[in-house]
Amino acid sequence: MSKFNNQYTRIEDAELCSKQFAKREDEKDALSKLRSEFIIPTKGDLKNKKFDFKQKHGTTSQNNSHDESIYLCGNSLGLQPRRTKEYVNRYLDTWASKGVLGHFTEYEGGLPPWLHIDEAIKEQTAKIVGALPSEVVIMETLTANLHLLMSSFYRPTKDRWKIMIEGKAFPSDHYAVLSQIANHNFDPSALITIEPPSSTSPYLSNEHILSVISQHAATTALVLLPGIQFYSGQFFDIELITRHCHALGIIVGWDLAHAVGNVPLKLHDWNADFAAWCNYKYMNGGPGVIGGAFVHERHGKVERAAGDSNMNNDTQLTYRPRLSGWWGSDKSSRFRMDNNFVPITGASGFQLSNPSALDMTSVMASLDVFSLTTMDALRERSLRLTGYLEARLLRYEGGEAPYTIITPSNPAERGAQISVLLKPGLLDHVLHHLEENDVVVDERKPDVLRIAPAPLYNTFLDVHRFIVIFHEACRKALAKPGGAGEHGKGVPHGTAAT
Ligand SMILES: Cc1ncc(COP(=O)(O)O)c(C=O)c1O
Structure with a gap:
């Protein structure tokens, strides 16, 4: 048991590992609603080899939870906010209708001029x-x-x-x-x-x-x-x-x-x-x-030299040396083209x-989603989500876990991600099973899985569904000839966790 305070490690197995528990945690959390700001890839989307995205993911359509994949890979690539398409369309329309004037055009209620x-x-x-x-x-x-x-x-x-x-x-x-x-x-x-x-x-x-x-x-x-x-x-x-x-x-x-x-x-x-x-x-x-x-x-x-009021004279300015370009130069003189760099x-x-x-x-578009909450509120949710993931990883059914957690167990020393080091020889089998079951996490060869519940769009239910599939994947991998069953006993947390 970790010496750090994870509220979920104190809950009974039957309670903690039930789907209802995850659902209740989601219902209790006001930030769960932010998931609807994102397009969650469907199982079909993930498997589809032919591009047919069409209009089904318009800006207003809702996620259908039965069909959603389990995406725990925001540490690699975050999901698309629904509003991104609308914002990008506005950008395209501005470019199409204004050309270069899009740099300067103020639209009422629109995006700022470029x-x-x-x-x-x-x-x-x-x-x-x-x-x-x-x-x-x-x-x-x-x-x-x-x-x-x-x-x-x-x-x-x-x-x-x-x-x-x-x-x-x-x-x-x-x-x-x-x-x-x-x-x-x-x-x-x-x-x-x-x-x-x-x-x-x-x-x-x-x-x-x-x-x-x-x-x-x-x-x-x-x-x-x-x-x-x-x-x-x-x-x-x-x-x-x-x-x-x-x-x-x-x-x-x-x-x-x-x-x-x-x-x-x-x-x-x-x-x-x-x-x-x-x-x-x-x-x-x-x-x-x-x-x-x-x-x-x-x-x-x-800074300019004392007594010098001419901010446009490069020779009088003192600033940190850097590699420069015209966009780093003062906006008011940028278009004068006079070769005086005024950072x-x-x-x-x-x-x-x-x-x-x-x-x-x-x-x-993405920042406007962040603006619906604060980083402190997100962190609070993230600590609980990741704490729940950790507690579930530590409850491996069917013997010793064939993996260790290499992410610190001190919540202050980690963000959303938990990295799991599998016993040698398991990773490919485990990944195969996860992929078959529409789970997206990422791997670092030879043996590490990185699992990241992103607090903006991941849920406790995502974590629950992941754990069920992941543990099944481990059991199957261990049962394979050449699986790591014979490699000795797993330890729930690596030395990082102490
Ligand atoms: C820690 C870290 N540094 C640097 C990079 C490289 O980023 P980029 O390709 O955007 O330069 C990455 C990419 O994932 C990263 O994770």
């Missing part, structure tokens, strides 16, 4: 990441933003030239950091990785993280860490780690791919230097949609190109 679409989006995004609106910008994509931000924040010196990441960093971050290092003509030894102390658990305790940072502080210029680790689902203590880095004179940036829209963040108060994220996971903006970036207020300043104060001054209005529109 030229100003970023302003509305900033306000809403700032609430989600806990920032001032001027500290956030929707631009580019996650890896591109990490590069742009590192080009500004990674300023190696003779004494400090190393970058520290975690050993299991998402490969794109690893590549990005190595290439930044190479770009400054350092060899790969300038990359320091924080490795877990135990080879059987990916868990990185605060104590361990802080001690590795301290150990390399004298030579480290930058620490880049994930808000939530993509594999283990561990939620890092951003405030504590940031404070520690700053005390040692190290800049710290955050990859928030798995944290944004998942857990409440307070980037401004936590004093993060910079952060970047994508808008296609818990943010539900659509595959590969435009990403986001945060630059703390103190780094986004644009917009704040994160917007890091933009390069004019953003895709199609992408912005899609993100806006």
Whole structure:
């Protein structure tokens, strides 16, 4: 039994594992209604190999619960909000009817002109990441933003030239950091990785993280860490780690791919230097949609020399060095084409190109769904949903569970996702059974399943239905010749869970 307080672990088996229990939990929760804002793929849709989506998923049609698949994969790609199609259609109609004038056309009750679409989006995004609106910008994509931000924040010196990441960093971050290092003509030894102390658990305790940072502080210029680790689902203590880095004179940036829209963040108060994220996971903006970036207020300043009132004269301005483009330049002088770069104060001054209005529109639709609630309310629901998932995973019927949970059992150290490490040889069989039964979760070879009940659209009933199918899948996989039945006993929680 976990030492952390999970209300569901104290409930009797028969009660906890009943379908009625899940249904009652859904009925009790006012936020359950937000599911109707989303299109839940039907079982037929998932199996269909021929494109015939037609009009059946119009903006008003209701989900039919009998026909719905079990989608627990918002950590990879969030589901489509119903309103996205309507917003995108409005964008298409504006483009069709106004052409270039769509950049400037104010429609009563319509979407903002493309030229100003970023302003509305900033306000809403700032609430989600806990920032001032001027500290956030929707631009580019996650890896591109990490590069742009590192080009500004990674300023190696003779004494400090190393970058520290975690050993299991998402490969794109690893590549990005190595290439930044190479770009400054350092060899790969300038990359320091924080490795877990135990080879059987990916868990990185605060104590361990802080001690590795301290150990390399004298030579480290930058620490880049994930808000939530993509594999283990561990939620890092951003405030504590940031404070520690700053005390040692190290800049710290955050990859928030798995944290944004998942857990409440307070980037401004936590004093993060910079952060970047994508808008296609818990943010539900659509595959590969435009990403986001945060630059703390103190780094986004644009100051002119004392006594100089000419804000348009580049030579008089002091601001953080960066790779620049025209969209980062002051809106009032942007179209003068006079080659004087006057960065917009704040994160917007890091933009390069004019953003895709199609992408912005899609993100806006999703943000309007987020605006129906708050991140604190969502988190409260998420803690219960994920706690319920954990409690059900811990009650494996039919002997010892053939899996361990590698996500921390401390709710404060995880978001929506729980990662399960299956015994060797089971994953393919289990996945096959899940797929046959219209369950969408994602796998990390060789043995990990990531299960993420997204609080905006997943329900307790989804979790119940998943567990029934998943446990059946495990039993079937164990019964197969070569199944992992003979590999010894399972343990409900890995060392990460203690
Ligand atoms: C933690 C993390 N970092 C970086 C990326 C790369 O994102 P992108 O392809 O949008 O640059 C991903 C993608 O899933 C991710 O999960």
